Amino acid sequence: MTLTELKYIIAVARERHFGRAAEACFVSQPTLSVAIKKLEEELGVTIFERGGSEVGVTPIGMRIISQAQKVLEESANLKEIARQGHDPLAGPLKVGIIHTIGPYLLPKLIPVQIQQTPQMPLILQENFTVRLLELLRQGELDCAIMALPLPDAGLEMKPLYDEDFVVAVPANHRWAHEKLLSTDELKQETMLLLGSGHCFRDQVLEVCPEMSRFSAADDGIQRSFEGSSLETIRHMVAAGLGITLLPISAVMDQRAQQTDLVKYIPIKKPVPNRRIVLAWRRSFTRTAAIDALAQAVFSCDLPGVTMLPDEKHQMLSAFSA
Numbered sequence: 414m415t416l417t418e419l420k421y422i423i424a425v426a427r428e429r430h431f432g433r434a435a436e437a438c439f440v441s442q443p444t445l446s447v448a449i450k451k452l453e454e455e456l457g458v459t460i461f462e463r464g465g466s467e468v469g470v471t472p473i474g475m476r477i478i479s480q481a482q483k484v485l486e487e488s489a490n491l492k493e494i495a496r497q498g499h500d501p502l503a504g505p506l507k508v509g510i511i512h513t514i515g516p517y518l519l520p521k522l523i524p525v526q527i528q529q530t531p532q533m534p535l536i537l538q539e540n541f542t543v544r545l546l547e548l549l550r551q552g553e554l555d556c557a558i559m560a561l562p563l564p565d566a567g568l569e570m571k572p573l574y575d576e577d578f579v580v581a582v583p584a585n586h587r588w589a590h591e592k593l594l595s596t597d598e599l600k601q602e603t604m605l606l607l608g609s610g611h612c613f614r615d616q617v618l619e620v621c622p623e624m625s626r627f628s629a630a631d632d633g634i635q636r637s638f639e640g641s642s643l644e645t646i647r648h649m650v651a652a653g654l655g656i657t658l659l660p661i662s663a664v665m666d667q668r669a670q671q672t673d674l675v676k677y678i679p680i681k682k683p684v685p686n687r688r689i690v691l692a693w694r695r696s697f698t699r700t701a702a703i704d705a706l707a708q709a710v711f712s713c714d715l716p717g718v719t720m721l722p723d724e725k726h727q728m729l730s731a732f733s734a
Contacts, residue, residue: 414455418451422452422461423482424438427547429468429469430467458473458474459473482550486696488552501701505535506699508538508557508558509540509548510539511541511560511611512611513611513663517660525709529705545559552694555697556693556706557693568694568695570691572688572690572721574720575719576686576718576719577660577680578617578658578659578661578687579658579679581656581676584651588656588676589676593680602656605639606640662717691706708722
């Protein structure tokens with residue numbers, strides 16, 4: 414039994430497909446299949462149910478995969494323990510970040526982090542929340558910057574900052590010169606949303622739940638379009654296709670660039686917002702690196718957001734999507 418074989422079975426369990434799992438592991442499918450078959454023979458059990466378009470996991474296979482994740486996590490900790498014997502800040506830190514935070518935080522964060530901890534380069538991966546949580550559990554990431562709520566337990570978290578949502582409308586919209594808007598006023602508008610998989614889409618739907626149950630007979634939202642990123646949606650707003658909600662961090666640096674095309678309007682209290690946190694596995698031992706990354710975020714100039722440097726980190730256990 415090898416760590417590589419354990420990585421293979423975790424990949425297959427995640428992808429539910431041998432070909433996609435092989436691609437994710439950067440090996441050929443025969444190589445992966447032979448290794449998994451060898452492991453099953455060694456253990457004397459069947460881990461996967463083969464056949465059909467999707468690979469299934471047997472009940473005993475689920476237990477084995479769960480244990481394999483723990484083994485890989487603990488093996489990764491061996492390197493971290495050794496590194497801490499020299500300098501806990503020395504060496505790369507593998508950081509995940511969701512799509513609706515990365516483009517706005519990273520340009521501010523990276524220069525600050527380089528200045529404060531140049532010996533700790535950040536290996537960055539931008540992805541969906543669900544995928545980042547998987548990579549955290551597997552030890553492929555050390556920590557991740559995400560937005561609450563999180564559909565997982567067993568992690569530690571440190572609150573970083575809160576940010577309000579604002580309404581973005583075309584410059585020629587009838588609301589373009591309004592000072593404040595209520596969420597109820599959004600019901601009759603064409604709303605632009607991120608596609609499925611983005612947690613910010615779910616947060617917008619919490620603000621405007623009418624969108625999730627729209628039909629031709631409804632008196633609510635007239636219709637909605639989907640975009641692949643907040644920047645794509647912003648351009649769709651500028652083109653006059655509809656309105657949208659944006660986090661304030663995605664707005665402040667854009668005011669001067671798109672004043673003639675897009676107008677941003679605050680929302681009346683209670684203002685919808687989101688909390689951004691830094692999350693990591695409870696077993697991750699390089700806590701000084703976590704603290705250094707959080708301090709770098711607190712040092713960033715992010716107009717409009719409320720930094721939370723005095724918040725105590727707490728167990729992430731009771732949040733659900």
